[in-house]
Amino acid sequence: MQLGFLVDLRLCMGCKGCEIACKVENEVPLSTWRLRVKYVDVGSFPETKRTFTPLRCNHCANAPCERICPVSALHYIENGIVNIDKERCIGCAGCVMACPYGAIYIDPQTQTADKCTYCAHRIASAMMPSCVVACPVEANIFGDLDDPMSNISKYIQEHQGNVQVRKPEKGTDPHHYYVGGGNVTLNPLASFRAEGHSLFNNLTHLPVGGHH
Amino acid sequence: MAHEIIAATNAVVVLDVALPGIVWGWIITMNMWAKSIGTGIIFVAFYLLKKYPEQTGFIRLPSVVISIVFIHLFLFFTVIDLHQMFRFWHIFFHPHMTSMITIGAWLATGFVGIILGMAYFLYMKKDEAMYDKLLGYGVVLAVPVTLYTAGLMAQSTARELWQMPTESIQMMLAAFLAGSATMILVGGNKFSDPIKKDLGLILGFSALTAFLMYMTELIFGPMKAEEVIATLEFIKGGEYTFMFWLGQIVAFLIPMALVCKSIKDKSYYLLKIAAVSALIGLWITKHVWLVIPQLLNMS
Numbered sequence: 147m148q149l150g151f152l153v154d155l156r157l158c159m160g161c162k163g164c165e166i167a168c169k170v171e172n173e174v175p176l177s178t179w180r181l182r183v184k185y186v187d188v189g190s191f192p193e194t195k196r197t198f199t200p201l202r203c204n205h206c207a208n209a210p211c212e213r214i215c216p217v218s219a220l221h222y223i224e225n226g227i228v229n230i231d232k233e234r235c236i237g238c239a240g241c242v243m244a245c246p247y248g249a250i251y252i253d254p255q256t257q258t259a260d261k262c263t264y265c266a267h268r269i270a271s272a273m274m275p276s277c278v279v280a281c282p283v284e285a286n287i288f289g290d291l292d293d294p295m296s297n298i299s300k301y302i303q304e305h306q307g308n309v310q311v312r313k314p315e316k317g318t319d320p321h322h323y324y325v326g327g328g329n330v331t332l333n334p335l336a337s338f339r340a341e342g343h344s345l346f347n348n349l350t351h352l353p354v355g356g357h358h
Numbered sequence: 359m360a361h362e363i364i365a366a367t368n369a370v371v372v373l374d375v376a377l378p379g380i381v382w383g384w385i386i387t388m389n390m391w392a393k394s395i396g397t398g399i400i401f402v403a404f405y406l407l408k409k410y411p412e413q414t415g416f417i418r419l420p421s422v423v424i425s426i427v428f429i430h431l432f433l434f435f436t437v438i439d440l441h442q443m444f445r446f447w448h449i450f451f452h453p454h455m456t457s458m459i460t461i462g463a464w465l466a467t468g469f470v471g472i473i474l475g476m477a478y479f480l481y482m483k484k485d486e487a488m489y490d491k492l493l494g495y496g497v498v499l500a501v502p503v504t505l506y507t508a509g510l511m512a513q514s515t516a517r518e519l520w521q522m523p524t525e526s527i528q529m530m531l532a533a534f535l536a537g538s539a540t541m542i543l544v545g546g547n548k549f550s551d552p553i554k555k556d557l558g559l560i561l562g563f564s565a566l567t568a569f570l571m572y573m574t575e576l577i578f579g580p581m582k583a584e585e586v587i588a589t590l591e592f593i594k595g596g597e598y599t600f601m602f603w604l605g606q607i608v609a610f611l612i613p614m615a616l617v618c619k620s621i622k623d624k625s626y627y628l629l630k631i632a633a634v635s636a637l638i639g640l641w642i643t644k645h646v647w648l649v650i651p652q653l654l655n656m657s
Binding site for chain 1: 363364368370442443445448449452456458516584652
């Protein structure tokens with residue numbers, strides 16, 4: 147079994163339901179996110195468009211975070227999920243430095259690394275990840291990539307040629323796919339980021355948890 | 359490429375979380391700086407004891423003491439940087455051997471054992487032969503201890519700027535720079551002119567080579583990857599430009615000039631100023647190189 151995620155960006159409407167569901171389900175502390183939806187405006191008025199990109203851990207087959215973790219706190223479980231053992235984590239932040247997707251953060255409450263686990267605890271109880279359940283347009287598609295009859299496998303088959311991963315050049319072999327993505331949505335360097343001038347917040351940098 | 363996309367699409371992030379702050383900050387800079395001295399002094403002591411055995415016997419004790427102090431400073435900063443520092447023992451009892459952090463911890467522990475052994479045989483047993491024998495093993499182990507941080511930076515897949523070939527050479531050069539600078543300060547005026555010249559040359563050539571490597575990365579790095587372009591913008595007119603050039607000048611250019619002048623004038627005083635400058639500048643240089651890749655947005 148190899149669990150994977152696919153987000154159809156053509157369906158996503160940026161409601162952030164997934165983001166909130168994840169926060170509630172996993173008790174993600176304030177100022178940190180396991181899953182977030184990024185808004186990017188494209189074009190010049192009046193020819194403008196807003197894109198929405200849910201961003202979470204990619205559960206890579208060749209995960210740099212798993213490789214760099216000195217104590218195996220980040221580890222694979224048999225269904226392909228890169229899970230985290232917060233009791234074992236020493237908070238060295240090597241994984242934060244290694245992840246090319248910026249998907250790992252230091253939890254300010256536990257002072258350990260944390261990230262999306264595809265809701266491994268729910269999957270163990272045969273439930274879908276909370277973000278999948280919360281999505282009103284079924285833009286989040288989750289399932290077994292090894293099973294050709296799973297929804298995700300069928301979706302990938304149906305949209306061949308329009309399925310992408312983030313930063314394929316890193317060789318991480320992500321198990322998180324996007325349909326309808328492009329450079330603007332998937333490449334963080336392809337959009338201008340005016341710090342302190344985001345639509346709903348004027349924060350610049352987050353304080354990193356701990357003693358820094 | 360990203361610049362062209364922005365120009366073509368006028369894409370602007372309008373809603374997102376704030377960027378994460380710097381995760382590996384000054385504590386890790388202290389870690390690298392202290393380690394450079396701790397292993398560098400061993401390299402230089404080995405060289406001097408082999409080449410000038412009659413004149414340099416007095417460096418045995420200060421060299422090993424300095425190495426012990428700075429390697430323990432390095433370990434101290436390593437531990438206090440952990441968000442869960444009291445779980446440090448997990449590295450030894452739940453080791454994950456693909457991680458350079460784990461490998462580094464084991465190597466550093468072995469290195470500490472050797473330098474403590476050197477101190478024991480020299481101070482307690484007055485056994486210089488055993489000290490010299492252990493010093494040989496210490497040099498061998500000091501190489502991977504010096505290099506493992508470069509491996510860790512290379513394992514940081516997200517940070518395109520840090521590539522193993524360049525970082526490993528920079529780590530070795532930092533050790534030679536810091537080791538020779540510390541030895542110059544330790545030796546006082548007890549060294550003969552040829553030894554002073556040798557130490558000056560080690561310092562000067564380490565500075566020159568490191569400077570050339572930074573310059574080539576600055577010029578040619580952006581030709582390889584857009585992430586490197588974006589990272590180096592922080593020192594090409596960005597917020598770390600002044601600090602970067604300050605580091606280059608203090609760590610490399612001033613020591614190089616002072617070494618040349620000191621060799622020409624046979625002035626040990628200038629060599630000491632070069633040594634102090636190199637040690638201060640090395641910290642600044644390491645800090646800038648550590649921080650700038652962390653300013654880049656990953657997603």
